[in-house]
Amino acid sequence: EVQLVETGGGLVQPGGSLRLSCAASGFTFSNYWMHWVRQAPGKGLVWVSRISSDGSITSYADSVKGRFTISRDNAKNTLYLQMNSLRAEDTAVYYCESIVEARPNWGQGTLVTVSS
Amino acid sequence: EVVLTQSPGSLSLSPGERATLSCRASQSVTSNYLAWYQQKPGQAPRLLIYGASSRATGIPDRFSGSGSGTDFTLTMSRLEPEDFAEYYCQQYGSAPQTFGQGTKVEIK
Numbered sequence: 185e186v187q188l189v190e191t192g193g194g195l196v197q198p199g200g201s202l203r204l205s206c207a208a209s210g211f212t213f214s215n216y217w218m219h220w221v222r223q224a225p226g227k228g229l230v231w232v233s234r235i236s237s238d239g240s241i242t243s244y245a246d247s248v249k250g251r252f253t254i255s256r257d258n259a260k261n262t263l264y265l266q267m268n269s270l271r272a273e274d275t276a277v278y279y280c281e282s283i284v285e286a287r288p289n290w291g292q293g294t295l296v297t298v299s300s
Numbered sequence: 301e302v303v304l305t306q307s308p309g310s311l312s313l314s315p316g317e318r319a320t321l322s323c324r325a326s327q328s329v330t331s332n333y334l335a336w337y338q339q340k341p342g343q344a345p346r347l348l349i350y351g352a353s354s355r356a357t358g359i360p361d362r363f364s365g366s367g368s369g370t371d372f373t374l375t376m377s378r379l380e381p382e383d384f385a386e387y388y389c390q391q392y393g394s395a396p397q398t399f400g401q402g403t404k405v406e407i408k
Contacts, residue, residue, distance in 0.1 A: 289347075
């Protein structure tokens with residue numbers, strides 16, 4: 185069974201940084217692209233970033249480009265999201281996602297709150 | 301990117317009634333990689349349907365998905381009290397994956 189567990193969320197001041205992690209199990213992590221998706225309070229779901237199976241290809245939503253960096257450690261079965269220059273509008277629950285055999289899988293999410 | 305438009309925005313129904321939710325794509329969804337999620341306040345989205353019509357593990361058979369190309373439907377044959385929630389569609393056939401804006405199913 186695919187399991188994804190996000191950690192690293194919390195309260196951070198505007199302009200600050202935070203690194204999210206997503207521990208994966210139940211599938212061959214190194215074979216699959218991974219994604220981050222976020223949901224602001226009371227709002228819908230928005231894709232944030234993705235990374236190829238070997239980490240060589242990344243892409244970002246325009247809203248986070250230049251501020252967020254996605255990466256992975258296939259030896260540790262872990263996905264990361266480094267978030268810099270955080271803004272109030274980055275406040276959201278962040279979910280990691282894998283699509284394994286055409287089936288999306290999500291973690292339970294981690295809440296990031298950007299506020300002074 | 302593929303824009304998904306869900307309709308209606310909200311639906312007011314009674315337990316036992318049938319609910320039909322629509323998700324329309326701005327272009328054909330590759331391989332019909334279209335998923336439906338249920339979300340309740342304070343919870344993560346719960347996968348109901350993937351690949352347009354495959355039920356996820358543990359999902360009751362009153363939930364069914366249909367459609368192909370640009371038009372997709374989630375049907376709940378007989379609403380149970382626990383089915384009143386927000387529902388989202390997602391296409392993951394082409395990058396970037398995108399989501400509909402949601403349909404709220406409320407108790408009448």
